[in-house]
Amino acid sequence: MEFNQLHSWRLGYKKAIKVQEALREQLILKRIAGKISTVAGADVSYDKHCDFFFAGVVVYKLGKRLVKIEETTAFGRMRFPYIPGLLSFREAPILLKAFKKLKTDPDVILFDGQGIAHPRHFGLASHMGLILDRRAIGCAKSRLVGEFQCVKNIAGAYSKLFFKDKVVGAALRTKVNTNPIFISPGHKINLTLAIRIALATCDGYRIPEPVRQAHLLVNKARKEQSK
């Protein structure tokens, strides 16, 4: 996949926030026409002792059954600390290395983090979506910002996530008796379609398969490296 860097990753805290505020103006939060037949999931894992990062992307084809069609991994060193709200500055550079190796051009990408459900409406999925110029969905395991009401204990039930009087995402129950996940539009997509894609790619687990498999992939890559 090709992409634009848009800016340097070596920034200070304040400058990073300025970058987010500027880039968020470029986000497209409407559904973009075009069929969706391939869905990618991306995730990152790292070793606490070595400062090594591992990124992975797994691409699935939608159909009667989900079929894995490609996967790539990449690794590098971390150059930015974990600061809530600035996750993309930590994870995006290494994720981009993994996407660069990808031969497939996925129609939509699920990221392990937030989209616009973010203090400045510009989470990891928004940042990556903009750089890759691709539909992107935030698929987080926990909440960063916003409030929501109880979600019915039924697979597929959801409750809108409100932040500053605006709908920025949804708490989505992908499986009964399991905590909801947090879906938010990242780029070139709306919430309704984002939820539909998340549910369509779930396969009996809380986390949609593309992201779940990307998670397993990077953990495996990291363990093999440490040997």
Added chain:
DNA sequence: GCGACAG
């Protein structure tokens, strides 16, 4: 000043 806080 205090609490909250994606991964």
Added chain:
DNA sequence: ATCTTGTCGC
């Protein structure tokens, strides 16, 4: 995110 075995519940 990571360090880690058993264990409680559907």
